[in-house]
Amino acid sequence: MTPRKTFRIMFRLFNLLVLLLFISCGSNKSKLSEYNYFNRNYFYNDSLKVGIDFDKNVQFREVAVSNEKEFKQVLKNNNIASKDLFLVADAKENGIEMYFFYQNAQPLSANFKNAKILVSDTVNNTFLFEKQKGKRKVLGLVKTNSRKDKNFSLFVNDLLNKIDIDSLNTKKMSYVSIFIKNFPNIHPNPLFASKKLETAPLKSEMGNDDKFQFLAAVNASMSNNKLYDSLIVDYExxxxxxxxxxxxxxxxxxxxxxxxxxxxxxxxxxxxxxxxxxxxxxxxxxxxxxxxxxxxxxxxxxxxxxxxxxxxxxxxxxxxxxxxxxxxxxxxxxxxxxxxxxxxxxxxxxxxxxxxxxxxxxxxxxxxxxxxxxxxxxxxxxxxxxxxxxxxxxxxxxxxxxxxxxxxxxxxxxxxxxxxxxxxxxxxxxxxxxxxxxxxxxxxxxxxxxxxxxxxSLKIIYPNAEFKKVIVKDSKFSGYKNKEVLVEIIDFKEYAFMNNLAIPIQSFLTIPKNSEVAFELPIGKYHIFIKTDYDKTIYDQDMIVN
The missing domain is CATH 3.40.50 (Rossmann fold)
Incomplete structure (x- = not known):
């Protein structure tokens, strides 16, 4: 695919992005969800090797366990922990909520049935099922808000059949879909999108392929970027x-x-x-x-x-x-x-x-x-x-x-x-x-x-400005002393006017040292975001440089 054709696809899909839901990045996000990939209604987790081909009406949302009492009780009774959660999805048209958990288990014997219903609670309209292959076990907790849904049990059995373990449907996954899902049009995190593209469970052909094109486009937003530099050296x-x-x-x-x-x-x-x-x-x-x-x-x-x-x-x-x-x-x-x-x-x-x-x-x-x-x-x-x-x-x-x-x-x-x-x-x-x-x-x-x-360079943008060295300190940075983080600098007036619609005046990668991040800025007022490649915001503060 040529660059112009890829970007034509990117443009068309980007304008549809507001119609697509994406996984949000709350602080309680499950670590198992780090390698979740989506293409519309197809889901795959490359670390867990689990794929699910959902119905057309499914929508994905934040990976967090429901606070409802019956959910917690079902999980407790079946030795399922919140840390096991890797995916949350809704079939809104049917009023159905779905929570998926992963556990390593004892290998199955040759004659053991690998899929079964564990809980069928018709009073609370809640089902719990499991599916296992080898040592990999997926458990699904499914609830309907409709008290009279006669087809609910059929939905659960159909869903059970759609879960594939150790199998990726390459026809359902693409770099385009990964880009669109992980690079939204409102305050995206290009470091997170870059990681998702770089670690995607897809084969990449040599040369100017889709992976390169989306990686280069995403990384162009971040300066002080070794990956971008290496991509461009090969490109030129x-x-x-x-x-x-x-x-x-x-x-x-x-x-x-x-x-x-x-x-x-x-x-x-x-x-x-x-x-x-x-x-x-x-x-x-x-x-x-x-x-x-x-x-x-x-x-x-x-x-x-x-x-x-x-x-x-x-x-x-x-x-x-x-x-x-x-x-x-x-x-x-x-x-x-x-x-x-x-x-x-x-x-x-x-x-x-x-x-x-x-x-x-x-x-x-x-x-x-x-x-x-x-x-x-x-x-x-x-x-x-x-x-x-x-x-x-x-x-x-x-x-x-x-x-x-x-x-x-x-x-x-x-x-x-x-x-x-x-x-x-x-x-x-x-x-x-x-x-x-x-x-x-x-x-x-x-x-x-x-x-x-x-x-x-930012000094070209502000040729007459006086620049001062800035040091941002935070104890949370200590966990990233060997990892790059993304620093986004937003003009305070723009941020106050547009909030998350405001585009940074500068975005760059750096590795914190001694719980500090240092950089230079013109005298003025700014809002600073610092984010990780796991799409977590670890710093979100106003700053005055004088």
């Missing part, structure tokens, strides 16, 4: 081999622009052109950083609109700052900084994503950009997209830029920063198409190609 290796010598040879050309010259050249282009389209690779914060730095140049040359792929501006609050409701890409801190700066400069930030069913996505995107021109024919628009949407000519597919050119009569200037990777002395190198048109290594019709070797 072949292109650097192909292009480093080519770009080095071109660097002496007068019309190949480097560092500050890049902004000067784009200023010239912006004066004479109404639409500029820049693409990104969704794994790269540095691509968002360049787009952000380009805003002042475009604003000075009459650009007033910023149109973003995958961006949803239909949230209930007035758009004054980026938030998690904006879509799949804005949860990365540097994308959020990009939007913050656009708003501060007075850009009208909008989205051109096609949400209309039955219309080609590329055509729909082009039409949505044209709607800006219908309101103001002379409007100057900065269009920011992923990968191939900027292509004005392609032998296989017809992309947004080609539709836009045909329908609007405007030939957009396109800049591609996804194709070329090269080791250069410069942070930025802008190359006109004429120097790369004849090489078979470049698969793009873009007008210009950008080599982007920027190094994202």
């Amino acid at each position: 290796k072949e292109r650097k081999q192909n292009f480093t010598s080519v770009i080095t040879a071109l660097s002496s050309k007068e019309d190949v622009y480097k560092d500050d010259e890049v902004f000067g050249k784009i200023a010239e282009i912006a004066k004479e052109n109404q639409v500029i389209m820049l693409n990104e690779d969704h794994y790269y914060p540095k691509h968002r950083l360049f787009a952000m730095e380009l805003l002042e140049t475009l604003k000075a040359n009459g650009y007033h609109y910023l149109s973003l792929e995958g961006f949803n501006s239909q949230s209930s609050e007035k758009e004054t700052t980026p938030n998690y409701k904006n879509g799949i890409y804005t949860d990365e801190p540097y994308f959020a900084h990009f939007i913050r700066k656009a708003i501060a400069l007075g850009f009208i930030v909008t989205g051109h994503e096609n949400f209309e069913k039955g219309i080609d996505r590329e055509l729909g995107q082009a039409k949505n950009i044209i709607k800006i021109l219908e309101k103001g024919p002379n409007a100057k628009i900065f269009v920011y997209v992923g990968h191939s949407h900027i292509e004005k000519k392609d032998d296989k597919d017809k992309w947004m830029a080609e539709y836009f050119k045909e329908l609007s009569g405007i030939n957009p200037i396109t800049i591609n920063q996804t194709v070329i990777c090269a080791d250069t002395k410069q942070d930025l190198t802008l190359i006109p198409r004429k120097y790369l048109a004849d090489t078979t290594k470049v698969k793009s019709s873009a007008d210009y190609f950008l080599v982007n070797n920027l190094k994202p």
Whole structure:
């Protein structure tokens, strides 16, 4: 699956995420649930080797035991402890609650029946059953809220048959489903999602496969990240081999622009052109950083609109700052900084994503950009997209830029920063198409190609701010002296306004030392979260840096 196809799937599924329930992360979460994986109604625990293929109406929720007395009594009578709990699910349409427990047991004899009902309480509408294979035993405590459910016993027997021990249905599980389930659109924990993807019970093919793509996208949200660095080194290796010598040879050309010259050249282009389209690779914060730095140049040359792929501006609050409701890409801190700066400069930030069913996505995107021109024919628009949407000519597919050119009569200037990777002395190198048109290594019709070797840093975002060292102390950190934790820094004003919809200004990984976590921040007020790869929040406090 190619990157653009995977991210197309990601975008569609991410917008459905609010319809899906996910396991919450309370402090009483069972340790056995750490290796739970979900794909809609299919469940699998890789550590316990237990799979359950539920009915279509099942919903998963927090892994915690009910406080009802009859539940506790049944568990006590059958020597089941709360620590044995690994899954809680509801069949809400039927009013049924399900609790699943795991125990190691004595191996079964060859003739022993491995599934049976232990408790059938028709007064309280509660069943307890067990299923065992070898040493692995699963116990299910099932209760219905319907007093007259004649089919309840049939439901329990059917459920018993759906439990598989030592068997994974690979057709029911995918990296897409793991990403969607563990990377929700409201304040996700990318460290937790990364662990779930990395340890998923699925085979990963070599090369640019689904596992890599989702891992890279999730880890791009976290700086100081060795896993991300290793993924990107492999991702760029072949292109650097192909292009480093080519770009080095071109660097002496007068019309190949480097560092500050890049902004000067784009200023010239912006004066004479109404639409500029820049693409990104969704794994790269540095691509968002360049787009952000380009805003002042475009604003000075009459650009007033910023149109973003995958961006949803239909949230209930007035758009004054980026938030998690904006879509799949804005949860990365540097994308959020990009939007913050656009708003501060007075850009009208909008989205051109096609949400209309039955219309080609590329055509729909082009039409949505044209709607800006219908309101103001002379409007100057900065269009920011992923990968191939900027292509004005392609032998296989017809992309947004080609539709836009045909329908609007405007030939957009396109800049591609996804194709070329090269080791250069410069942070930025802008190359006109004429120097790369004849090489078979470049698969793009873009007008210009950008080599982007920027190094994202919070000091670039706040160039005039005074930074101070911050030390956060907490006894809970002592349990993580050899493990990475995720530190999220949120601007206090944004957090006070939007709470869990607020996107961090910085997210990074670190290992606590002596029950301390140290970092630098500009003088100001913030809210700090520190989280684990088990999706547990171990620090949640306001902070003033002065």
